[in-house]
Amino acid sequence: METKWLGKPEYANSDVARWREDFPALREIVHGKPLVYLDNAATTHKPLSVIEAEAAFYRRANSNVHRGVHTLSLRATDQYEEAREKVRRFINAASTREIVFVRGTTEAINLVAQCFGRPRLTELDNIIVSAMEHHSNIVPWQMVCGQTGAELRVAPVNDAGELDVEMLGRLIGPRTRLIAITHLSNALGSITPVERVIKMAHAHQVPVLLDGAQAIAHLDVDVKALGCDFYAFSGHKIYAPTGIGVLYGKETWLDAIPPYQGGGDMISSVTFGETRYNDLPYKFEAGTPNIAGAIGLGHALDYVASVGIRAIAAHERDLLEYATGLANGIRGLKIIGTAREKAGILSFTLEGLHPHDIGTILDHDGIAIRAGHHCAMPIMQRFGLASTARASFSLYNTRAEIDALMAGIARVQEMFQR
Numbered sequence: 255m256e257t258k259w260l261g262k263p264e265y266a267n268s269d270v271a272r273w274r275e276d277f278p279a280l281r282e283i284v285h286g287k288p289l290v291y292l293d294n295a296a297t298t299h300k301p302l303s304v305i306e307a308e309a310a311f312y313r314r315a316n317s318n319v320h321r322g323v324h325t326l327s328l329r330a331t332d333q334y335e336e337a338r339e340k341v342r343r344f345i346n347a348a349s350t351r352e353i354v355f356v357r358g359t360t361e362a363i364n365l366v367a368q369c370f371g372r373p374r375l376t377e378l379d380n381i382i383v384s385a386m387e388h389h390s391n392i393v394p395w396q397m398v399c400g401q402t403g404a405e406l407r408v409a410p411v412n413d414a415g416e417l418d419v420e421m422l423g424r425l426i427g428p429r430t431r432l433i434a435i436t437h438l439s440n441a442l443g444s445i446t447p448v449e450r451v452i453k454m455a456h457a458h459q460v461p462v463l464l465d466g467a468q469a470i471a472h473l474d475v476d477v478k479a480l481g482c483d484f485y486a487f488s489g490h491k492i493y494a495p496t497g498i499g500v501l502y503g504k505e506t507w508l509d510a511i512p513p514y515q516g517g518g519d520m521i522s523s524v525t526f527g528e529t530r531y532n533d534l535p536y537k538f539e540a541g542t543p544n545i546a547g548a549i550g551l552g553h554a555l556d557y558v559a560s561v562g563i564r565a566i567a568a569h570e571r572d573l574l575e576y577a578t579g580l581a582n583g584i585r586g587l588k589i590i591g592t593a594r595e596k597a598g599i600l601s602f603t604l605e606g607l608h609p610h611d612i613g614t615i616l617d618h619d620g621i622a623i624r625a626g627h628h629c630a631m632p633i634m635q636r637f638g639l640a641s642t643a644r645a646s647f648s649l650y651n652t653r654a655e656i657d658a659l660m661a662g663i664a665r666v667q668e669m670f671q672r
C-alpha cells in the first residue's frame with residue numbers, strides 16, 4: 255500500500271527562520287514596522303515556489319486545457335492534471351476521478367448541496383450541521399432546505415467550543431440525508447472528533463461532508479483513513495492562490511449525482527436532443543478552469559509536503575501553547591474557544607474594548623489580526639458575542655511575533671485606560 259510522507263515530527267527554530275525566507279510577503283514593512291502576520295485563518299501567504307509556478311505557467315505554457323492538439327495546450331493539460339494527482343496524493347484519495355477542482359470551499363459545499371442534496375431532500379428529510387460552522391457550511395444548506403422543505407438540524411457545542419457528539423447522535427434519524435461539519439473551526443480553533451462522527455453516521459448509513467477549509471493546512475488529512483464521503487477545502491488557506499479549491503467525493507457518490515453547471519468540458523457529446531456528460535471528474539468542471547491556480551496549488555502542496563505536516567503541526571502547537579499561556583496572564587482578556595483538541599487559533603475578547611479597535615490599533619504596530627464574526631455569526635451568538643479578535647498561526651510564525659502581539663495588546667489596554 256502507498257504510504258504518505260508526513261515529514262519529520264520535530265523541527266528546530268532554525269527551520270522556521272528558513273521557512274520564513276520562502277515567503278516574500280513576510281518582508282513587508284507596515285506603518286514603519288516589520289509585518290507580523292497573524293491572520294492565516296483568513297488566508298495564508300504564498301511561498302516563492304508557488305508565485306513562480308503561476309508566473310511560469312503564463313510565460314511558457316499558457317493555453318486552454320483538454321482542448322487543443324498544439325504543444326502549449328498539451329503542456330497546460332499535463333500540468334493541470336499533474337496538479338490533480340498532487341492533490342490526490344496529499345489527501346490520499348483512491349483516484350484522481352475523486353478530485354474536482356472548484357473555486358474554493360464555498361463552491362464545493364454549494365455543489366454538494368445542489369447536486370447531492372437537492373434531488374434527495376423532501377420535507378420529510380433533514381441535514382445536520384454543527385453550531386460552529388462557517389456561513390459557507392450553513393447558508394447552502396439553508397438554501398437547499400428552502401428549495402425542498404427539508405429541515406436543518408444543528409448539533410450543539412459546549413462552553414469550551416467542543417462539538418457535543420452525543421447530542422449530534424441524537425439528532426440522527428431515519429430521514430437524515432447528510433451530516434456536514436467542520437473539521438477545524440475557524441472561529442474557535444476546535445478540532446472536531448470527525449472519526450467518531452463518521453463512524454456514528456455511517457452506522458446509520460448517513461454520509462458525511464467535512465469542511466476542511468482550515469484543517470487542510472494544519473492536520474494530516476487522509477480521506478481514505480477518515481472514510482468521509484466528501485471533503486472540501488480552499489487552496490488559499492494552504493499557501494496556494496485564491497480562486498482554486500477542491501471537492502473530494504467518493505467515486506460512487508460523484509458517479510451517482512448530476513453535474514453542477516453545464517458548459518464546455520463537462521460533456522462527452524451534445525445534440526439539441528440529448529447531452530451526454532463527461533467522465534469524472536470533468537463532469538463537474540464546466541468551462542475553462544483556473545489552470546494557473548491549480549498548478550499553484552500543486553506547488554503549494556509540494557511545499558507543505560517538503561516541510562512535513564507533522565513538523566508544521568508541532569510548531570503551530572508550540573505557538574498556540576505559548577500564546578495561550580501569555581494570554582491567560584492578561585487581565586481582562588478572555589479566550590473564546592478552549593477545546594482540549596485545538597489548532598493554532600486564538601480567539602479572544604478584551605474587557606471594555608471592541609475587537610475592531612483592537613485590530614485597528616494593532617495594525618499601527620504592523621500586527622495583522624482579524625476582528626469580527628469570522629463568517630460564523632451563530633457561534634458568536636452561542637457565546638453571547640457579536641465579534642472577537644482572532645490571531646491565527648501558521649508555519650512561518652514565531653514566538654517573537656507572539657511577544658509582539660502581547661505587547662501590542664498591553665498598549666491597546668493602556669490607551670483605553672487613559
Ligand code: PMP
Nearest residue numbers: 358359360388390440467468488
Ligand atoms: N469554512 C471554513 C471553516 C473557513 O474558515 C472558510 C474561510 N474562512 C470557509 C469555509 C470558506 O472558504 P472560502 O471563502 O475559501 O470558500
